Amino acid sequence: MDLKFSEADVTFREEVVNFLETEYPDDIKEKQDKRIPLEKDEIVRWQQILNKKGWFAINWPTEYTNQEELSVTQKYILQEELAKANTPTTIPFGVGMCAPVVYTFGTDEQKEKFLPSILNSEVWWCQGYSEPGSGSDLASLKTKAELKGDKYIVNGAKTWTTLAQHADWIFCLVRTETTDIKQEGISFLLIDMKTPGIEVKPIITIDGSHEVNMVYFDNVEVPAENLVGEQGQGWNIAKFLLAHERSGIAGIAALKRELSRLKDLSSDIPLGEGTLLEDVQFRNKIEETEIELTATEFTELRTLAAMSQGGSPGAESSILKIKGTELQQTISELFVEMLAYYAHPFYLENEIGTNETVGPDYAAPVMPHYLNYRKVTIYGGSNEIQRNVISKAILGL
Amino acid sequence: MDFTFNEEQTLIQDQVDQFVQKEYDWETRQSLSNSDLGFGESNWQKFAELGWLGISVSEDSGGFGGSAIESMLIMEAFGKGLVVEPFLETMIMAGSLIDDHGSDEQKSSVLEPAISGEMHLALAYAEPQSRFNLSDVVTEAKSDGENYILNGYKSVVMNGPSASKIIVSARTSSSQLDENGITLFIVDSDSKGLAKTNYKTVDGRRASDLTLENVSVSRDNIIGGLDSGFEILDSAIDKSILAISAEAVGAMEVLYKTTVEYTKTREQFGTSIGKFQVLQHRMVDMFMEYEQCKSLLYMATMKHEEGAPDAKKAISGLKYQVGKAGKFIGQQAVQLHGGMGVTDELNVGHYFKRLTTVGTIFGNTDYHLKKYTSL
Numbered sequence: 001m002d003l004k005f006s007e008a009d010v011t012f013r014e015e016v017v018n019f020l021e022t023e024y025p026d027d028i029k030e031k032q033d034k035r036i037p038l039e040k041d042e043i044v045r046w047q048q049i050l051n052k053k054g055w056f057a058i059n060w061p062t063e064y065t066n067q068e069e070l071s072v073t074q075k076y077i078l079q080e081e082l083a084k085a086n087t088p089t090t091i092p093f094g095v096g097m098c099a100p101v102v103y104t105f106g107t108d109e110q111k112e113k114f115l116p117s118i119l120n121s122e123v124w125w126c127q128g129y130s131e132p133g134s135g136s137d138l139a140s141l142k143t144k145a146e147l148k149g150d151k152y153i154v155n156g157a158k159t160w161t162t163l164a165q166h167a168d169w170i171f172c173l174v175r176t177e178t179t180d181i182k183q184e185g186i187s188f189l190l191i192d193m194k195t196p197g198i199e200v201k202p203i204i205t206i207d208g209s210h211e212v213n214m215v216y217f218d219n220v221e222v223p224a225e226n227l228v229g230e231q232g233q234g235w236n237i238a239k240f241l242l243a244h245e246r247s248g249i250a251g252i253a254a255l256k257r258e259l260s261r262l263k264d265l266s267s268d269i270p271l272g273e274g275t276l277l278e279d280v281q282f283r284n285k286i287e288e289t290e291i292e293l294t295a296t297e298f299t300e301l302r303t304l305a306a307m308s309q310g311g312s313p314g315a316e317s318s319i320l321k322i323k324g325t326e327l328q329q330t331i332s333e334l335f336v337e338m339l340a341y342y343a344h345p346f347y348l349e350n351e352i353g354t355n356e357t358v359g360p361d362y363a364a365p366v367m368p369h370y371l372n373y374r375k376v377t378i379y380g381g382s383n384e385i386q387r388n389v390i391s392k393a394i395l396g397l
Numbered sequence: 398m399d400f401t402f403n404e405e406q407t408l409i410q411d412q413v414d415q416f417v418q419k420e421y422d423w424e425t426r427q428s429l430s431n432s433d434l435g436f437g438e439s440n441w442q443k444f445a446e447l448g449w450l451g452i453s454v455s456e457d458s459g460g461f462g463g464s465a466i467e468s469m470l471i472m473e474a475f476g477k478g479l480v481v482e483p484f485l486e487t488m489i490m491a492g493s494l495i496d497d498h499g500s501d502e503q504k505s506s507v508l509e510p511a512i513s514g515e516m517h518l519a520l521a522y523a524e525p526q527s528r529f530n531l532s533d534v535v536t537e538a539k540s541d542g543e544n545y546i547l548n549g550y551k552s553v554v555m556n557g558p559s560a561s562k563i564i565v566s567a568r569t570s571s572s573q574l575d576e577n578g579i580t581l582f583i584v585d586s587d588s589k590g591l592a593k594t595n596y597k598t599v600d601g602r603r604a605s606d607l608t609l610e611n612v613s614v615s616r617d618n619i620i621g622g623l624d625s626g627f628e629i630l631d632s633a634i635d636k637s638i639l640a641i642s643a644e645a646v647g648a649m650e651v652l653y654k655t656t657v658e659y660t661k662t663r664e665q666f667g668t669s670i671g672k673f674q675v676l677q678h679r680m681v682d683m684f685m686e687y688e689q690c691k692s693l694l695y696m697a698t699m700k701h702e703e704g705a706p707d708a709k710k711a712i713s714g715l716k717y718q719v720g721k722a723g724k725f726i727g728q729q730a731v732q733l734h735g736g737m738g739v740t741d742e743l744n745v746g747h748y749f750k751r752l753t754t755v756g757t758i759f760g761n762t763d764y765h766l767k768k769y770t771s772l
Contacts, residue, residue, distance in 0.1 A: 130736070133664075134665075135665060135735050135736060136665050136666075136670075136735070137665035137666045140665070140666075159736065160736045203740055203742075204740070204741040204742070205739050205740060205741060205746075206739055206740065206741055206746035206747070206749070206750060208741065212736075269528075270526045271528060272530065272533075272574060273574070276528075279763075281763040281766070281767065282763065336753070336757075337757075337761060337763070340528045340529065340757055340761070341523050341528075341552055341553040341757065341758075342525075342552065342553065343599070343757065344553055344598040344599055344600070344604065344754050344757070345553065345596045345597075345598060345599075345604065346596070346597050346598055346599040347596075358552075358553075358594055358596065358606045359525070359552070359606075367599050367753075370753075371599075371739075371746075371750065372739075374728065374731045374732070374738070374739055374749075375736070375739050377732060378732065378735050378736060378738070378739070379736075382732075382735065384673075384675055384676070387675075
């Protein structure tokens, strides 16, 4: 047992800090610091900068990246520094979700075709999982893919598809067979978004933003070679991927940054003779959150350590999903509390960061963020489902 | 002890409920909220014609002499439909204040046109640094012959854009946090030196920030006496808390019922999700929180009407409970609706947003817990 960082780790941290000082573009930094939503090309540009340094696809086997492998501790340091500097969140659908599926289950041709363009962020991926009738019960999905000759004909609809408006490709769970056990008829299919018959319709959320979409498939022809794994193996791939998705979902480093920002900002807010941060009620809530966050951080570190010893993220990652998302919501709520009345003026994405807003300059994105983050306990397998997973898989109930 | 309403009260309750059910469907509400004005002018005229606007105003002031109970019934029904017409802002916050403390001239020139639907009002009490503390006032008013000259800044004035008269709290003596030395002025919206920045609020309503630069107001526009605005303001806010809590109770009722209905029809894993015990217990908790709010609402409204010595404590207890329950019911209604709960299209998210702002307006749970302890 040892909490200290080695000398090599300290050197690595310096390298990250230096990298951020020189390579983090000023224009992106300014938008990030003002919490102005980024355009697609800005996100891509940042991901490419990270990749050039070998710090984008850090969880891939090195044979697909030709980059140096980072230790668990180095990954932790990297993520902490990236978050501390408030760099853009990388989009996980390609690098963190589709790619692991392709390199784990795909053919050599598929690896060659898809991995390089994910690595250099040339191709933007989105995820076709949920359907209007299939949320928590994902296996009940109905989007149908019928094999006709060397093509699948896809019909159906996917929903809550994040940033599909930017996507070049979508990875989908589709029903290739009607079986007694519904999980057995599901397959994993990669679909080019430019294929005729695909229509993307925006869903506007309560924060007024366009982040998620409906994606409709009307007789969409997909080459059979775009099937990953065996036909009917889709559910196993989905389970593999859900564990992957959950392992990064806690977002600890970003939470630490936001909590410290909350402390800074609230120490500048006058309350009677003192400040809001000095107010016992508010202070207690911050401290309770900090303790919970520290516990979650070390739960994650223990999980990561076990993984580096050859374990795979299993039901334990459900703990991180639950605790991480609850913390995200708690902190977003404390920001709203901090602002009091100035959380109420409501601006659309394109007005945030302009001079038209009233109140403190950081106020405008606070309420939209709180509202938007109601999603985090719903997506990626709702927290109710995660508790079922823990109850069955860990407690054996 | 009697929790029943009298015949007239039942009548008004039915009337407002009918209006919300028949004339205020969700589509109508959204188009009004998204319109330039932010509410329906024809609805407002209708409220005036039906006598709703003046219902709780005393007969001496040109109203119909009802009590806070009538306002409570109207606001509860409005809460069910998430009504955006500024009844709270014009008639309770500003209107009741003039009713209780205004001069005859102020009543005839400001309150009467409000009752007849010709004039909108607002109450500007908050400042950037004040949070919920009504006595934290920096905006100052200096005597200048027959007039006072106002300088300062007022935050998030609800219904500010439509209000042609705004009641502004300003410091006429003592220091920033003092309860003494605050005076209330009726300020004309088109006064020279008064600038409004208007905006939409997250609950689909409208508000303004006000800049006052050498705004000249005559002495006749002081409400109550010089330096004695705090108590007047405090009692107007008490009435406003009762009203907004009634609105919240109405919104909570819709949310818990909508959620129960949804979970009966939404099927996952081959059964309706309402069959899952974890969700059943969650909804039972939502229901109980709503009932608890309603109990405190009735209790606090009656204590206030009776002038009970612990009425203020009851009102703080109520607002604390409304904040806590509103957050729980709002968040869980969204959670149990899944992705649909986060969409702009479904009404659930909008009820959640209103309960979120209600939790803050006139003081959040921390503020009222502290106040409750101190009373």
